[in-house]
C-alpha cells in the first residue's frame with residue numbers, strides 16, 4: 001500500500017484528493033488547522049487515514065511531517081495544497097504578510113523537507129498546487145499572484161535538482177469552486193471533484209506540469225506571449 005501526505009486536506013482540492021487516494025488504495029496522512037474537519041474525513045475510512053493537525057506557518061511544521069511519516073511507516077507522495085490568498089487592492093501589509101508566510105516561507109520549508117526526504121530514500125513524488133495566477137501580475141491580489149510565481153519557479157528548480165525516481169508535479173488550476181476562487185468574473189470553473197480527478201491523473205502520469213482544467217493551458221499560453229504594452233492595459 002502506497003503512503004501519501006496531503007498538506008491542507010481539510011477542505012477544497014486537498015480534501016477531494018484525499019478521497020481519491022483512498023479509493024486508489026493509498027494510506028493517507030491528512031493535515032490542516034481545522035481538526036474537526038480532519039476527524040470528519042477520517043471517520044469515512046478510519047483505517048486508512050492518519051490525522052495530524054498543524055499550522056504550516058508554525059515552527060514545528062516539518063517535525064509534524066516527520067512524525068506523520070513515521071506513523072504512516074513511509075512516504076511515497078507529498079501533496080502541498082495548503083495556500084491562502086485574498087484580494088488586497090489597498091495593499092494592507094498585514095494581509096500580504098500572512099500570504100507570504102504560508103505560500104512562500106512555509107511552502108519552501110515543506111518543499112525542502114520533502115525533497116530532501118525523497119532524495120535520501122531514493123524515490124518519491126512531490127505535487128504542489130500553484131496556479132495560473134503565477135504566470136503574470138494582477139491589480140487585485142499582487143502578493144498572491146507573486147507567491148504563486150515563486151512556487152512555479154521553485155518547483156521548476158526542484159525538478160532540475162531531482163535525482164532519478166524523484167518526481168515534481170506542478171498543478172496550475174485556473175478556477176476551482178472552493179473558498180479560494182478569487183475574482184469577480186469567474187469562468188471555466190471546475191468542480192472540486194473534477195479538479196481532483198484530473199490532478200490524480202497528472203500524478204499517475206508523473207507529469208511535470210498540469211493545468212486544471214486542461215483548457216486553462218490556452219490562457220496560460222496567451223498570458224505568456226501577450227506583450228507588456230497590451231497586458232498593462234487589461
Ligand SMILES: NC(=O)c1ccc[n+]([C@@H]2O[C@H](COP(=O)([O-])OP(=O)(O)OC[C@H]3O[C@@H](n4cnc5c(N)ncnc54)[C@H](OP(=O)(O)O)[C@@H]3O)[C@@H](O)[C@H]2O)c1
Pocket residue numbers: 007008009010011012013014031032033034035054055056057081082083084085102129130131132172173174175176177178179180181182
Ligand atoms: N480554488 C481556486 O480557484 C484555485 C485556483 C488556483 C490555485 N488554487 C490553489 O489550490 C490550493 C488549495 O486551495 P483550495 O482551492 O482547495 O481552497 P481551500 O478549500 O480554501 O483550501 C485551502 C487549504 O489550505 C489550508 N490552510 C490554509 N492556511 C493554512 C495554514 N496556515 N496552515 C495549514 N494549512 C492551511 C486550509 O486548511 P485549514 O484552514 O484547516 O488550515 C485548507 O485545507 C491553494 O494553494 C490555492 O492557492 C486554488
